[in-house]
Amino acid sequence: MRIGIDLGGTSVKAALCEEDGTLLAKQSTPTRTGDAAGLCADMKLLALALCGERGIAPNQVSSIGIGVPGSFDKETCTLKFGTNLGMNNVCFAEAFQPEFSCTVQLDNDANCAALGEATAGAAKDARNMLMVTLGTGVGGGIIIDGKLYTGCNGIAGEMGHIVIQRDGEPCNCGRKGCLEAYASAAAFVKFAERALAEGRESLLSKNAGHLDAKMICDAVDAGDMLARVLFDEYCENLSNGLASYINIFQPECVVLGGGLAGYGEKLLEPLRRLTIPQTFRSDKRNTEIVCASLGNDAGLIGAAML
Ligand SMILES: [Zn+2]
Numbered sequence: 001m002r003i004g005i006d007l008g009g010t011s012v013k014a015a016l017c018e019e020d021g022t023l024l025a026k027q028s029t030p031t032r033t034g035d036a037a038g039l040c041a042d043m044k045l046l047a048l049a050l051c052g053e054r055g056i057a058p059n060q061v062s063s064i065g066i067g068v069p070g071s072f073d074k075e076t077c078t079l080k081f082g083t084n085l086g087m088n089n090v091c092f093a094e095a096f097q098p099e100f101s102c103t104v105q106l107d108n109d110a111n112c113a114a115l116g117e118a119t120a121g122a123a124k125d126a127r128n129m130l131m132v133t134l135g136t137g138v139g140g141g142i143i144i145d146g147k148l149y150t151g152c153n154g155i156a157g158e159m160g161h162i163v164i165q166r167d168g169e170p171c172n173c174g175r176k177g178c179l180e181a182y183a184s185a186a187a188f189v190k191f192a193e194r195a196l197a198e199g200r201e202s203l204l205s206k207n208a209g210h211l212d213a214k215m216i217c218d219a220v221d222a223g224d225m226l227a228r229v230l231f232d233e234y235c236e237n238l239s240n241g242l243a244s245y246i247n248i249f250q251p252e253c254v255v256l257g258g259g260l261a262g263y264g265e266k267l268l269e270p271l272r273r274l275t276i277p278q279t280f281r282s283d284k285r286n287t288e289i290v291c292a293s294l295g296n297d298a299g300l301i302g303a304a305m306l
Pocket of ligand 1: 160162171173178
C-alpha cells in the first residue's frame, strides 16, 4: 500500500493506493497555511484516517509521497520555499513517525501529475511520456523508461521555458519568448484582452477586463471571429513547443493537462494537425497527443508512486 498527498494552498488531499497505483480511498482537509507543525500533524491524521477507513495497519504502508507547490530539496525531503503555503524550510522526513516507518518522498505537483497519468491515466503503460499542463503557467513532467526524470538538481521538467520566439513576450521566469508566455491559459487571456483593448470587435467585449480561457473557447464555439483567430494562434504556438519536445524525446505519448485540456478534442485536432508535420516520425509508431484523464487524482496517484 502507498499513500500520496497533494499539498495545495487551500486543501491537503491524501489517497491510499495499491502498489500499481489503483486508488482505494481519498480524504482531504483545509490547509493550515503558515503553520508547519499543524500541517504535518494534519497530514499524519489524514494518512491514519485512510488506513483506518480501509482496515490497514500503518506498517503495511510501503511509501508516502508528497506533491508540493514550490521549490524543494528531494534528498532531505524539505520544502524550501512554499509561497502558497506560507511556510519555508519545512522537513517532512519524520512527519509521519512513529506510526509510519516508511520513507517519505517529495516532488513538485506537476511532476506528480505526470507520474500519475503515466501510472493509471491517459498514458497508462507508456514507458516514455511527457505531460504538459496548460494552466496559469505551462508546466509538466518527463517520464523516461517508466520513471520520473528530475535532472541533477531534482527540478527538471520545466516544459514552459523553452524559447519559441527570440525577444518575444516577457515570461515570468525573466526570459523573453518562452512557450509559457504564449501557451499558458494566462497568456491566452492576455492576448484576448490586448486585442479587445485595441478595439477589435468580438462577443468577448462584454467581459473585457475579466476574461478567462473558457470564455474564449466558448466564443470560438459560438463562431466569434476574434476568438477563432486567437485560438488558431494559440494552437500554432503550442504546436511549436510540442513538436520540439517530440523531436527531443520521441515519447509514446504527450499528455495535455490543466484547464485548457478541458477543451478536449477541439484542442487536440488542430494541435495534432499542426504538430505532427514538424516532427521526425517512423513508419511504425509515432507519438500520440492526448488529454489527461485523471483530473485532480493524477497528482495524488503520482505522489503515491514517487
Ligand atoms: Zn520562461
